[in-house]
Amino acid sequence: MGKGFDQYASAYDAWFLDNRNVLYSEVNLVASTLKQAGRVLSVGCGSGLFEKILRDEYGITVAEGIEPSSGMAEIARKRGMHVVEATAEEADFGHETYDTLLFNGTPSYIGDLAGVVRKAYEALPSGGRIILIDVPKESSYGLLYNLAKAVGTWDHPLLEGCYPPNPYPIEFVDVAAWRTTAEKVDLLRKAGFVDLEFAQTLTSHPVCSNDVEEQPVEGYGKGDYVAVTAYKR
DSSP states (O other): OGGGGGGGHHHHHHHHHHSHHHHHHHHHHHHHHOTTOOSEEEETOTTSHHHHHHHHHHOOOOOEEEOSOHHHHHHHHHTTOEEEOOOTTTOOOOSSOOSEEEEESOGGGOTTHHHHHHHHHHHSOTTOEEEEEEOOTTSHHHHHHHHHHHHTSSOSGGGTTTSOSSOOOHHHHHTOOOOOHHHHHHHHHHHTOEEEEEEEEOOSOGGGTTSSOOOOEESSSSOSEEEEEEEOO
């Protein structure tokens, strides 16, 4: 479904830039998972917005990406990334080419996530890491998004007063399939990954999530954006 993002590439960046504290809360989480990450491949890098901020403001270089949307990929290239246009299912992750495979905000847009996780395990070197970062289905945002998806709009009486002033575009909500943290843990363990680590951000109600920039905290029980990091044996 990634190519469907072509017509919304600019809207994607605009939403994040209009929700700066949400953006930087999420960037802080991503940055916390990339300490001593080695060579990183960003799978579903989108417009490269996160990668540009990580490079320019955090000193973390993620120069290579995979992105199915040509519109998004072109923006990422202009931001200095080398991007291959492919879905996660189609993409070549190499053989021990990368130390870290980063999936930031993309697991909910990957149909065969189990197959992609297995492929990632085979591609990584011993000790390599996979990072799955996304909105958990069981979180406040996950429940809110699924309700908006079910009714097909943000403009519905059931949602009145419950979502941020500038909500995530319904076009992106409609094509996502969020998974619970438990589902992602199960996929990782079945693929052979071990030593799982969890970090979270966006811990306030969605209506208030853009009020302040957050730093990540350990765990996954209260955050609306959760990172699960796992390692190859």
